[in-house]
Amino acid sequence: MQTQLLGNAKQVSQHNDHITIQTAEATAKVWVYAPAIIRVNITKTPDKADTSFAVIQQPESAINYSDSDQEIIVTTEALTLRINKAPLRFSFFTPDGKPLSEDDTRFGVNWQNERVVNYRKLYADEKFIGLGEKTGDLNRRGTHYVNWNTDASKHTIYTDPLYKTFPFFIGLHSGLTYGLFFDNTYKSYFDFGATTDDEMSWFGADGGDMNYYFFGAQGVAEIIKDYTWLTGRMEMPPLWSIGYQQCRYSYMSADEVLGIAQKFREHNIPADVIYCDIDYMDNYKIFTWNDEAFPDPKGMIDQLKALDFRTVCIVDPGIKVEEGYKQYDEGVAKDYFATYTNGDNYVASVWPGRCHFPNFFDDEVKEWWGAAFTALTEPGVEGFWNDMNEPAAWGQNIPYLVKFGDRYMAEVRNAYGMEMTKATYNGTRKILGNKRPFMLTRAAYCGTQRFSAVWTGDNTATDEHMLYGQRLVNSLGLVGMSFTGVDIGGYTGNPTPELMLRWNSLGVYIPMYRNHAEIGTAMREPWEWGEENMAIIRKDIELRYQLLPYIYSGFYESSQNGLPLSRTLAIDYTQDENVFDVRYQNQFLFGNFLLVAPVESTKLTAAVYLPGGEWYRFGNDKVYEGGMAHSVPAPMNDLPVFVKGGGIIPMQSVIQSTNEAGDGIFYLHIWKGTEDSKFVYYEDDGVTYDNERGIFHKRDISYHAEYNKVILAIADGTYTSKFNTLKVIPHGFGKTVKTQEVPYHPGLIEITL
Numbered sequence: 136m137q138t139q140l141l142g143n144a145k146q147v148s149q150h151n152d153h154i155t156i157q158t159a160e161a162t163a164k165v166w167v168y169a170p171a172i173i174r175v176n177i178t179k180t181p182d183k184a185d186t187s188f189a190v191i192q193q194p195e196s197a198i199n200y201s202d203s204d205q206e207i208i209v210t211t212e213a214l215t216l217r218i219n220k221a222p223l224r225f226s227f228f229t230p231d232g233k234p235l236s237e238d239d240t241r242f243g244v245n246w247q248n249e250r251v252v253n254y255r256k257l258y259a260d261e262k263f264i265g266l267g268e269k270t271g272d273l274n275r276r277g278t279h280y281v282n283w284n285t286d287a288s289k290h291t292i293y294t295d296p297l298y299k300t301f302p303f304f305i306g307l308h309s310g311l312t313y314g315l316f317f318d319n320t321y322k323s324y325f326d327f328g329a330t331t332d333d334e335m336s337w338f339g340a341d342g343g344d345m346n347y348y349f350f351g352a353q354g355v356a357e358i359i360k361d362y363t364w365l366t367g368r369m370e371m372p373p374l375w376s377i378g379y380q381q382c383r384y385s386y387m388s389a390d391e392v393l394g395i396a397q398k399f400r401e402h403n404i405p406a407d408v409i410y411c412d413i414d415y416m417d418n419y420k421i422f423t424w425n426d427e428a429f430p431d432p433k434g435m436i437d438q439l440k441a442l443d444f445r446t447v448c449i450v451d452p453g454i455k456v457e458e459g460y461k462q463y464d465e466g467v468a469k470d471y472f473a474t475y476t477n478g479d480n481y482v483a484s485v486w487p488g489r490c491h492f493p494n495f496f497d498d499e500v501k502e503w504w505g506a507a508f509t510a511l512t513e514p515g516v517e518g519f520w521n522d523m524n525e526p527a528a529w530g531q532n533i534p535y536l537v538k539f540g541d542r543y544m545a546e547v548r549n550a551y552g553m554e555m556t557k558a559t560y561n562g563t564r565k566i567l568g569n570k571r572p573f574m575l576t577r578a579a580y581c582g583t584q585r586f587s588a589v590w591t592g593d594n595t596a597t598d599e600h601m602l603y604g605q606r607l608v609n610s611l612g613l614v615g616m617s618f619t620g621v622d623i624g625g626y627t628g629n630p631t632p633e634l635m636l637r638w639n640s641l642g643v644y645i646p647m648y649r650n651h652a653e654i655g656t657a658m659r660e661p662w663e664w665g666e667e668n669m670a671i672i673r674k675d676i677e678l679r680y681q682l683l684p685y686i687y688s689g690f691y692e693s694s695q696n697g698l699p700l701s702r703t704l705a706i707d708y709t710q711d712e713n714v715f716d717v718r719y720q721n722q723f724l725f726g727n728f729l730l731v732a733p734v735e736s737t738k739l740t741a742a743v744y745l746p747g748g749e750w751y752r753f754g755n756d757k758v759y760e761g762g763m764a765h766s767v768p769a770p771m772n773d774l775p776v777f778v779k780g781g782g783i784i785p786m787q788s789v790i791q792s793t794n795e796a797g798d799g800i801f802y803l804h805i806w807k808g809t810e811d812s813k814f815v816y817y818e819d820d821g822v823t824y825d826n827e828r829g830i831f832h833k834r835d836i837s838y839h840a841e842y843n844k845v846i847l848a849i850a851d852g853t854y855t856s857k858f859n860t861l862k863v864i865p866h867g868f869g870k871t872v873k874t875q876e877v878p879y880h881p882g883l884i885e886i887t888l
């Protein structure tokens with residue numbers, strides 16, 4: 136192997152928005168994207184087109200720097216980059232000179248054959264969080280990871296890599312925070328001091344450039360805001376998609392699908408979504424229907440609509456090799472598929488048998504793929520589940536010779552799923568006009584939050600999968616993915632009734648609430664667990680529906696500033712060591728005010744750590760002191776969930792689906808606190824893009840601790856809220872403070888408790 140160090144700066148030049156530094160080996164460029172975001176690109180091919188799947192912003196037009204014999208100093212109001220010239224090294228500091236992250240002085244950036252690597256100094260107290268869907272602990276210090284999107288079926292709680300690639304992490308040390316996004320889609324590596332005697336952390340990739348964005352904002356939330364400014368934020372999801380979702384591989388016929396939907400209504404269990412997994416298709420051919428089992432898709436979907444159910448269908452990228460099948464014939468004729476280097480279409484087997492794989496890196500292919508969704512939208516499908524898009528093929532070892540257009544798989548594999556999902560999103564969005572499509576994908580790269588939800592693939596029905604799955608959700612939240620889910624109940628294997636109950640209770644607080652199971656497993660629907668358990672499951676699902684005003688507003692927050700709905704405590708309580716304690720690391724905030732403690736199905740009490748402040752048990756208002764751990768009851772029908780003092784939680788009446796208006800009452804729950812608090816309430820029609828034209832209803836709701844007042848500021852937007860009555864429900868204020876009821880209207884409303 137050849138190792139090549141970066142060498143010394145030979146020449147420095149300025150080009151409007153960036154500076155270029157030339158060494159004997161490479162070219163380094165530096166841009167400022169925002170005061171707290173600096174980009175560094177170190178390349179051996181400086182003339183190659185500069186493209187990114189993830190980044191949607193442009194650099195600032197000017198760059199402020201000084202250049203002396205020893206170093207170049209780039210300064211912004213939030214960040215200082217000191218570039219040592221001999222040897223060329225990049226180190227970031229706060230404006231007042233505190234080190235945030237420094238190149239290792241000996242090795243910095245270097246090449247090991249084609250692999251490009253950056254070694255950085257490891258600080259004694261440094262912790263690392265992020266990378267999205269990765270197993271392991273919240274604090275990734277001492278571990279290492281690979282990014283190579285993989286169909287990780289049967290994965291354990293230690294498997295790496297899984298399905299997605301998010302080369303973005305946040306470093307914490309000396310009371311400071313920084314973020315680093317390595318925008319490179321080759322197979323990549325992250326090592327957080329696993330085997331360097333605590334001297335260095337490093338990251339690199341099998342090819343491409345050392346191309347990273349450094350985030351210098353102080354505060355994890357601020358870094359997430361900046362990262363999602365750079366790579367984009369989610370749009371408002373269809374309201375129905377955040378209701379309860381029922382899935383199975385597969386409901387085998389239209390009759391079965393309808394029967395399941397009917398059962399929800401018979402049992403008065405709220406639900407909005409039912410899925411068709413691969414068996415709705417004719418021999419797993421995308422954009423077809425099995426005309427025996429699903430003879431009249433429109434008829435089925437119309438009946439589902441009458442039951443207030445929406446339909447989501449799975450789509451896989453593999454196109455069956457079969458003459459006479461439209462997608463195959465067209466794709467072959469137009470050279471739309473991945474090829475070997477000699478131009479032959481690449482073939483591998485997936486569900487349909489031998490398949491070709493669309494080249495989603497080509498705009499024309501994307502258009503073609505997107506336009507074919509009329510086969511699903513015409514009968515009335517509104518949600519699109521992009522699966523097997525790592526891409527997966529039996530054997531899971533697609534040769535490196537495979538090309539997508541002129542790019543090798545090695546370069547772009549990690550972005551394949553995202554580009555497929557983009558094609559599905561663009562296509563269905565166009566076809567559906569003003570209606571929001573629901574999108575779900577298994578494989579992803581940075582930026583996927585702009586068009587899709589994700590779920591964490593084929594987990595297993597065990598307690599350890601439930602707990603680590605929550606860490607995956609929380610970690611995905613750190614990389615801009617707010618709309619996330621896991622297969623509740625566990626995909627593989629059969630949950631015990633207790634595990635099903637526990638996981639379903641946790642699901643109330645998982646952004647996407649979907650029950651899904653593998654073929655051959657026991658049926659999993661709420662009524663499969665006996666009357667008593669069904670009552671508990673129903674109650675939890677009802678609670679989810681009552682919480683929808685809070686949850687939908689939480690998604691609005693994600694759409695505005697990128698903060699996720701499910702938040703590891705490391706976001707709000709970064710400097711609290713207990714948050715990283717493996718006993719408490721699965722805990723998370725759900726929105727701004729709820730703290731959820733996942734508990735194994737085998738335990739009826741739980742050790743819960745509550746960060747500083749005052750907390751109330753959600754449901755019975757028992758008061759708990761923060762800044763310490765508590766042993767709390769965790770009966771099967773009451774997952775430990777706590778509300779922060781000053782909590783503002785808008786709720787609604789129980790409804791059976793988001794199609795129902797409810798009783799028109801805005802149940803505004805307020806918990807007494809010692810500090811003022813604020814909640815941004817958001818509502819719109821939940822199904823169209825009219826919200827983008829100002830047709831929404833949004834207002835600040837604030838709690839003023841000193842004056843015991845709740846104020847609903849004048850609402851923004853032209854949408855008329857579905858609520859006509861406001862009920863303010865106090866918690867923790869003592870018996871004399873009573874619930875108050877007044878008309879709900881968009882003008883200023885002031886309530887003294």
Ligand code: GLC
Pocket residue numbers: 288383384412413449522523577592593652653
């Ligand atoms: C994959 C998916 C799973 C789906 C199955 C059949 O394993 O991860 O969710 O049910 O394929 O389509």
